[in-house]
Amino acid sequence: MPRFALKIEYHGAGFAGWQRQKDHPSVQGAIETALAKLQPGDHTIAAAGRTDAGVHGLAQVAHCDLVKDWAPFRLSEALNYHLKDQRVAIVDCAPVTDEFHARFSATERRYLFRLISRRAPLTHERGLAWHIKHPLDADAMQAGADHLLGRHDFTTFRSSICQADSPVKTLDELRVEEIEIPNGVEYRFHVRARSFLHNQVRSFVGTLERVGAGAWAPGDVRRALDARNRAACGPVCPPEGLYLAGVTYPDDPFSQT
Structure with a gap:
């Protein structure tokens, strides 16, 4: 067939x-x-x-x-x-x-998370990004994200209903991009790994938002990671800002189309 x-x-x-x-x-x-x-x-x-x-x-x-x-x-x-x-x-x-x-x-999966900070409600982007009203510190979020790079036990950032055999994964990229937009700022989180745990990306972003807001220090992300305890995670952010952005294969099936 x-x-x-x-x-x-x-x-x-x-x-x-x-x-x-x-x-x-x-x-x-x-x-x-x-x-x-x-x-x-x-x-x-x-x-x-x-x-x-x-x-x-x-x-x-x-x-x-x-x-x-x-x-x-x-x-x-x-x-x-x-x-x-x-x-x-x-x-x-x-x-x-x-x-x-x-x-x-598949050898790699890439996710994008979009977060928009502005006072007014979202109109055109409603349902396509997480909306918050307060400003964020992108450098602090990147400093927190850097603690998550590499191979770790990500139990803290794993849903309690995750069915993966092991919480150990290798995170290849977690990059925070800050973009000025009319009437606000968009923050894009670019995440790349071979595979992910259930709710892992949303757990990352929800935690990093707390760092950007000043409620957490960047080093608190490392302490949460080392705790290997779901209770140590920050809030899990809503799904509407998350996109499966791409999948990599040894031989790209679409390269000749």
């Missing part, structure tokens, strides 16, 4: 997350329903990562197996036709070998 890699963009609002659920709309379910319009029957697609309710995708990657050997462009166009009423789009499609697996072949 021909296998295809799909690069997927989606707005997380209105979905109970990526993973298919029986009684709630999901991104996976929307795409599998669209696939069933092209090839009747049940479909199960595998993705590079499962995003939570309200989390967005800029470049999620999934793979699917079909009977027909579609031209990739025609497949993406057909899927987008059936997804037109959803906030989901196939932005690229490529044929891959049977050995390619969207999750297990």
